[in-house]
Amino acid sequence: MEMKREQVKVFRLPFEKKVSCGILNDSYRWGNPLATSLEQFLWSEAFHVPLNKISEEGCVPLEFNSLREAMEKLAEEMSKLAWTLAGVLAGNLGHAGQSFTENCDGSTCFLRLNRYPPCPFSPEIFGLMPHTDSDFLTILYQDQVGGLQLMKDSKWVAVKPNPDALIVNIGDLFQAWSNDVYKSVKHKVVTNERVERYSIAYFMCPSYDSLIGSCRETSLYKQFTFGEFRRQVQEDVKKTGLKIGLPRFLL
Ligand SMILES: O=C(O)CCC(=O)C(=O)O
Numbered sequence: 001m002e003m004k005r006e007q008v009k010v011f012r013l014p015f016e017k018k019v020s021c022g023i024l025n026d027s028y029r030w031g032n033p034l035a036t037s038l039e040q041f042l043w044s045e046a047f048h049v050p051l052n053k054i055s056e057e058g059c060v061p062l063e064f065n066s067l068r069e070a071m072e073k074l075a076e077e078m079s080k081l082a083w084t085l086a087g088v089l090a091g092n093l094g095h096a097g098q099s100f101t102e103n104c105d106g107s108t109c110f111l112r113l114n115r116y117p118p119c120p121f122s123p124e125i126f127g128l129m130p131h132t133d134s135d136f137l138t139i140l141y142q143d144q145v146g147g148l149q150l151m152k153d154s155k156w157v158a159v160k161p162n163p164d165a166l167i168v169n170i171g172d173l174f175q176a177w178s179n180d181v182y183k184s185v186k187h188k189v190v191t192n193e194r195v196e197r198y199s200i201a202y203f204m205c206p207s208y209d210s211l212i213g214s215c216r217e218t219s220l221y222k223q224f225t226f227g228e229f230r231r232q233v234q235e236d237v238k239k240t241g242l243k244i245g246l247p248r249f250l251l
C-alpha cells in the first residue's frame with residue numbers, strides 16, 4: 001500500500017526534522033509531555049493532520065508531495081466510507097438524510113498517522129492510553145503487528161489484525177447525538193517488545209462551531225459545540241492527566 005510506504009518514510013526522518021520543519025502544518029506529536037506517571041508515558045509518535053491543510057498551498061513542503069498525494073487519496077476513500085456508515089447508523093435512529101453530517105465535510109476531519117516503536121522496557125507502558133475518540137466516527141487501519149484492545153463488557157479484548165478489514169469506532173459525538181444509543185468505545189494500544197507497529201486513523205469531525213445535541217427527547221447531555229468539547233478535554237488532560245469527556249456534559 002502506497003500510504004503505508006509513505007508513512008514509514010516520513011517516520012524514518014530524523015526527530016529534529018519531524019519536529020521542526022513544519023511537515024504537515026506542525027502536526028507532529030510524540031509521547032506525552034504532560035506525563036506525571038508511568039501509565040501516562042506514551043510510547044508512540046504521530047502526525048495528526050487537519051484535512052483542510054493537506055491541500056492548502058504552502059502547508060506541505062514540496063519534498064513531501066508523494067506523502068501528501070497518498071494522504072489525499074486515502075482521505076477521499078475514508079470519507080466516502082465514513083459518510084456511508086454514518087448515514088446508515090443515523091438512518092437506524094430514524095434520521096436519514098438530514099443529520100449531524102451537515103456541519104461536517106471533508107475539510108473538518110483529521111487523518112492521524114501513528115507509529116509505535118518497539119518498547120523493550122515494560123509491557124505496562126502504553127502505546128496509547130485508554131481513551132475514547134472525540135469525534136463522530138473513526139475508521140482505523142492497523143498493520144499486522146497487533147496491539148489495539150477495546151473494552152467490551154468491562155474487559156479488554158484484543159482486536160486481531162485482519163489485512164482485509166478496517167476497524168470502525170463510534171466516537172463521543174455520535175454517543176451524545178444518539179443520546180447513548182451508540183456508545184463511544186474505550187480503546188488503548190499496548191506496546192510490543194520487538195516490533196514496531198503502524199496505524200492510520202480517519203476521524204470524522206464537524207467544524208468547531210457546530211452544535212452537538214441529542215437527536216432524541218430528554219437529552220442526557222447539555223448541548224455543546226465541538227470547540228467547547230475539545231477545549232474541555234484539553235483542559236482536563238492538562239489538569240489531571242486524563243480525559244474526562246462526555247460525563248462532563250451530563251445534565
Ligand atoms: O493505533 C491504533 O490502533 C489506535 C489509534 C487510536 O486509537 C487513535 O489514534 O486515536
Ligand SMILES: [Fe+2]
Pocket residue numbers: 131132133187
Ligand atoms: Fe483512538
